[in-house]
Amino acid sequence: MNWLLPGFLAGSALIGLPVLLHFLRSKPKTILHFPTLRFLGESAIRDTRKHRLLRWLTLLLRCLIILLLAAAFARPFRVHATAAHRRVAVVAIDNSMSMQARGRWEEMKSRVLAGLAELGEGDQAALLVMHPSPWWLVPLTTDLARVRSGLQAAQPGFEKTHYAGALRLAGEALAANPAKTKILIWMADEQRLGWVGVDMAQALPPGIKIRIGETAPSPERQAAIVALQKSAAPGGELVATVRLFSPMQDRRTITVQAGGRVLTEQTVSLRAGDNKIPLPFSPAKDADGLRVSLDADDLPADDTAWLALQGASVGTVLLDPATGTDFLTHALLSTRMLGVGGLKTSALPEKAWPVGPLVIVRDAPAFRPPRVEHLDRFVEAGGPLWIFVDGSDEELGWLDRHGVNVSPRAPEDEAWHLRNWDPEHPVLAAFSGRSLLPLLDVEFYQGFDLDGDSLVPVASWPDGKTALAEWSEGGRHLLLAGFPMDRAATNWPVHPSFVPFVHQAAHWLGSFASSRNDWRVGESIPLESEGTWRSLDSALPHEQRVGGSIRPAAPGLFEFVADTGARRVFAVNIPPEESDLTPWPDPGQLARLERPDAPNGDGKRMAMPPLSDQVAENHQRLWWWVFALCAVAILVELALANRTAL
Amino acid sequence: MPRRVPRAIASQPPPLPLPPLDMRLLAELPSLSLQARCMVEGFLSGHHRSPQKGSSVEFAEYRAYQPGDDLRRVDWRLYGRTDRLHVKQYEEETQLRVFVVLDTSGSMDFQSREKVMRKIEFARIVIAALALLARRQGDAFGLGIAGAELRGFLSARSSVSHWRSFIGKLEVVSPAGKASLATALLDLAEVVPPRSMIVIASDFYEETPRLENALRRLRYDHHDLIGAHVLDPVELDFDLDHSGTFVDAESPGWRLKLDAPSVRRGYLERFGEFCSELDELFHEAGGEMVRLRTDRAPFEALSLYLAQREQRL
Numbered sequence: 005m006n007w008l009l010p011g012f013l014a015g016s017a018l019i020g021l022p023v024l025l026h027f028l029r030s031k032p033k034t035i036l037h038f039p040t041l042r043f044l045g046e047s048a049i050r051d052t053r054k055h056r057l058l059r060w061l062t063l064l065l066r067c068l069i070i071l072l073l074a075a076a077f078a079r080p081f082r083v084h085a086t087a088a089h090r091r092v093a094v095v096a097i098d099n100s101m102s103m104q105a106r107g108r109w110e111e112m113k114s115r116v117l118a119g120l121a122e123l124g125e126g127d128q129a130a131l132l133v134m135h136p137s138p139w140w141l142v143p144l145t146t147d148l149a150r151v152r153s154g155l156q157a158a159q160p161g162f163e164k165t166h167y168a169g170a171l172r173l174a175g176e177a178l179a180a181n182p183a184k185t186k187i188l189i190w191m192a193d194e195q196r197l198g199w200v201g202v203d204m205a206q207a208l209p210p211g212i213k214i215r216i217g218e219t220a221p222s223p224e225r226q227a228a229i230v231a232l233q234k235s236a237a238p239g240g241e242l243v244a245t246v247r248l249f250s251p252m253q254d255r256r257t258i259t260v261q262a263g264g265r266v267l268t269e270q271t272v273s274l275r276a277g278d279n280k281i282p283l284p285f286s287p288a289k290d291a292d293g294l295r296v297s298l299d300a301d302d303l304p305a306d307d308t309a310w311l312a313l314q315g316a317s318v319g320t321v322l323l324d325p326a327t328g329t330d331f332l333t334h335a336l337l338s339t340r341m342l343g344v345g346g347l348k349t350s351a352l353p354e355k356a357w358p359v360g361p362l363v364i365v366r367d368a369p370a371f372r373p374p375r376v377e378h379l380d381r382f383v384e385a386g387g388p389l390w391i392f393v394d395g396s397d398e399e400l401g402w403l404d405r406h407g408v409n410v411s412p413r414a415p416e417d418e419a420w421h422l423r424n425w426d427p428e429h430p431v432l433a434a435f436s437g438r439s440l441l442p443l444l445d446v447e448f449y450q451g452f453d454l455d456g457d458s459l460v461p462v463a464s465w466p467d468g469k470t471a472l473a474e475w476s477e478g479g480r481h482l483l484l485a486g487f488p489m490d491r492a493a494t495n496w497p498v499h500p501s502f503v504p505f506v507h508q509a510a511h512w513l514g515s516f517a518s519s520r521n522d523w524r525v526g527e528s529i530p531l532e533s534e535g536t537w538r539s540l541d542s543a544l545p546h547e548q549r550v551g552g553s554i555r556p557a558a559p560g561l562f563e564f565v566a567d568t569g570a571r572r573v574f575a576v577n578i579p580p581e582e583s584d585l586t587p588w589p590d591p592g593q594l595a596r597l598e599r600p601d602a603p604n605g606d607g608k609r610m611a612m613p614p615l616s617d618q619v620a621e622n623h624q625r626l627w628w629w630v631f632a633l634c635a636v637a638i639l640v641e642l643a644l645a646n647r648t649a650l
Numbered sequence: 651m652p653r654r655v656p657r658a659i660a661s662q663p664p665p666l667p668l669p670p671l672d673m674r675l676l677a678e679l680p681s682l683s684l685q686a687r688c689m690v691e692g693f694l695s696g697h698h699r700s701p702q703k704g705s706s707v708e709f710a711e712y713r714a715y716q717p718g719d720d721l722r723r724v725d726w727r728l729y730g731r732t733d734r735l736h737v738k739q740y741e742e743e744t745q746l747r748v749f750v751v752l753d754t755s756g757s758m759d760f761q762s763r764e765k766v767m768r769k770i771e772f773a774r775i776v777i778a779a780l781a782l783l784a785r786r787q788g789d790a791f792g793l794g795i796a797g798a799e800l801r802g803f804l805s806a807r808s809s810v811s812h813w814r815s816f817i818g819k820l821e822v823v824s825p826a827g828k829a830s831l832a833t834a835l836l837d838l839a840e841v842v843p844p845r846s847m848i849v850i851a852s853d854f855y856e857e858t859p860r861l862e863n864a865l866r867r868l869r870y871d872h873h874d875l876i877g878a879h880v881l882d883p884v885e886l887d888f889d890l891d892h893s894g895t896f897v898d899a900e901s902p903g904w905r906l907k908l909d910a911p912s913v914r915r916g917y918l919e920r921f922g923e924f925c926s927e928l929d930e931l932f933h934e935a936g937g938e939m940v941r942l943r944t945d946r947a948p949f950e951a952l953s954l955y956l957a958q959r960e961q962r963l
Contacts, residue, residue: 034893034894034895035894035895035897036890036894036895036896036897036910037760037896037897037899038760038896038897038898038899039757039758039760039769039853039855039882039885039898039899039900040757040853040855040898040899040900041896041898041904041906042855042924043916043917043920043921043924044896044906044908044913044916044917052893052907052908052909052912052913054912055909055911055912055913056893056909
């Protein structure tokens with residue numbers, strides 16, 4: 005039997021109290037002179053013996069109750085004898101692009117397979133893949149053959165290296181395992197990039213041995229195409245930025261292809277660092293994109309880059325006039341002002357509204373004649389609409405006629421935060437794969453509860469009432485925000501999440517194509533509607549249905565055909581920083597992640613029980629049964645105490 | 651609520667001599683009548699009925715004249731009406747002989763608390779009071795001291811000097827270990843004239859068959875028997891709250907290690923049966939039993955009993 009909090013066992017010393025009381029109360033040496041013992045015969049002796057027995061039993065029960073209470077607070081748990089002598093190994097696989105360096109993957113896989121061969125029958129192993137986010141390729145299992153075959157079949161990808169998540173997950177999984185020997189087999193190239201952000205002072209849980217292989221040697225030849233830029237002028241040139249990672253000069257051949265046809269090829273001399281190489285070419289008018297590649301070096305994955313040649317349309321947003329600072333207009337125009345494409349805005353026309361642009365309504369005049377007639381016709385025609393509720397009677401009446409019930413929220417001392425964000429909703433595509441914390445931090449001081457059969461909640465108020473909803477009516481996309489868009493009602497306009505959210509919502513509502521067509525592996529590409537995603541590179545021939553967004557796991561030239569028939573081409577390339585294979589400068593620091601299972605560590609560490617013990621105790625919950633037994637003992641003791649009370 | 655074991659019985663009690671009789675207490679004895687339940691035979695005339703028919707003041711019956719009868723006792727009026735000679739017979743009133751018996755066994759030397767009297771001291775007061783009542787109404791009173799046998803005896807008289815002897819005898823009484831009340835009563839039966847009133851002050855811790863035998867013997871002589879059952883409150887209630895070694899007062903070698911609270915219920919059951927048995931024995935012997943607690947005033951229960959007895963008679 006083991007104890008999670010053995011300090012509470014010291015409480016069992018309290019059994020001295022009932023024992024002391026028992027002996028203080030008993031005075032067997034007292035002599036009582038009595039007129040006659042004729043009425044205190046054998047039966048009295050029997051009664052006395054029985055009574056004495058009951059009193060001893062009561063004492064034992066009291067001691068037992070104290071011991072049980074101490075035991076319950078000490079949180080008992082059993083460690084399976086078999087598990088305590090077995091071993092468990094977690095293989096953390098760095099499947100980032102850098103692992104594609106020549107010979108690196110196979111060499112490390114052989115080393116890990118050798119390590120797995122040391123495990124025997126009853127031992128457990130698991131495969132943890134690091135990217136794009138840590139996930140279990142093979143969960144902990146005693147089927148070591150499955151683990152080995154899983155490792156054999158695994159292949160490196162094109163993601164950017166990041167070790168922190170996998171290190172934490174592997175540590176927690178091992179700590180939670182009751183096995184005596186816990187091994188973390190680190191199958192990674194110790195790339196400097198991967199260890200950035202890892203707190204080296206935060207060691208693994210105690211008792212975990214980490215096996216880190218030898219640091220992979222830097223490749224002799226390593227260059228990468230990190231950027232492609234085409235001049236806007238027709239018939240202009242293409243500029244490829246090639247980064248050479250080796251200190252020595254190198255001569256490389258660079259080839260530009262379009263639709264499988266070589267457009268140009270030239271040999272260049274590269275120096276360490278970035279080399280901007282102008283490449284004259286004249287692609288066919290129907291070419292979707294360019295494939296630019298270097299002759300292969302020790303890391304071929306980053307020797308090819310793609311460039312989409314198709315431009316993107318610019319979406320138009322019509323807004324009603326705002327009082328005070330027009331945060332929405334600023335947000336919508338922000339990317340355009342930076343020269344990276346974007347949206348253009350315009351005031352709502354006095355005449356009939358065109359159906360194509362997105363209309364954002366946030367004030368009462370839009371719901372008054374004659375504008376409300378334009379609004380009705382616009383909605384009936386299927387125009388995209390985004391309404392910010394400000395609580396005016398005209399607005400509430402209009403919404404009520406359309407089956408949406410809006411009720412104001414009672415103001416509170418503390419600001420509200422939106423909860424229950426639907427991460428799968430297309431308006432959140434900009435946050436897909438990233439943290440939703442920027443959205444959760446936004447404060448609201450004024451708001452309205454939305455209710456209606458045709459509403460699909462996107463986010464809720466803290467009490468669960470709908471705050472932001474998609475309004476699906478007749479196949480149209482409308483967005484209804486249960487708060488005014490001004491600083492008196494929310495701090496969202498000055499919050500970092502405002503611009504990406506507004507842009508994504510506007511693109512989704514207006515089905516605007518994103519002006520950006522150059523993306524990196526691991527980034528989430530927002531898509532205006534559902535459609536088909538297909539690779540234009542023969543190496544990746546498969547296609548898939550997508551909606552809202554997609555996160556490509558491999559580089560290439562991709563085609564997206566929306567259900568509406570619109571077609572767009574995206575170029576997805578390797579993150580440039582992943583091409584830097586420089587290892588972590590201090591390998592000894594990595595070895596110090598391992599924390600010995602020493603009982604005489606610092607006080608803080610001793611006070612914290614191992615995670616595996618907590619898990620074992622949590623699963624068994626023996627303390628509950630001990631408490632139940634204690635309760636029964638208390639009841640019996642009460643009954644006996646009443647019979648033996650003096 | 652049970653009480654703690656009093657210091658008085660939780661330690662080895664030294665054999666303390668009895669204090670002198672409290673004459674002031676006796677002086678407070680209320681005016682009561684000690685009335686015999688049956689007819690008594692005495693030498694002096696008193697206010698108790700005598701079985702002897704004579705020339706006293708209270709008419710008893712007629713009988714036919716017989717030669718030799720005193721002619722003065724012939725009822726001439728009746729002769730005038732019936733033409734037959736009858737003589738009058740009268741009830742003769744006589745003096746009562748009251749014998750009080752004091753049990754001096756070791757069990758009578760018991761006092762559960764400082765505030766209550768020792769049983770023997772209480773019994774001594776009671777029998778002295780009874781003797782005083784007898785003396786006040788001109789009856790003769792005697793004394794029997796019961797130990798292993800009849801240890802002391804004073805025949806029944808009513809003179810002043812006899813009262814002094816009576817008190818002197820009571821004051822030198824001391825309780826002694828093992829006693830036999832039945833033996834003492836049998837001895838007493840041999841020396842006490844018939845038709846006397848015998849008051850026995852004791853706890854009656856005697857073997858029941860022997861006591862029954864002694865009482866039957868006393869009944870044979872037509873004695874008027876009164877049992878004064880003197881008991882300490884602890885004997886009656888057994889309200890002790892402790893464990894310990896219980897020592898028998900009359901047989902110190904007999905010891906029991908007991909827990910008082912746990913045996914209380916059984917003790918009270920058996921003690922109740924014993925008291926009922928005693929009542930039955932006295933009833934069968936034509937006597938009565940009065941139960942006296944030493945934590946009450948000595949004359950309280952006694953006065954009540956005598957008053958009720960007088961009403962019954």
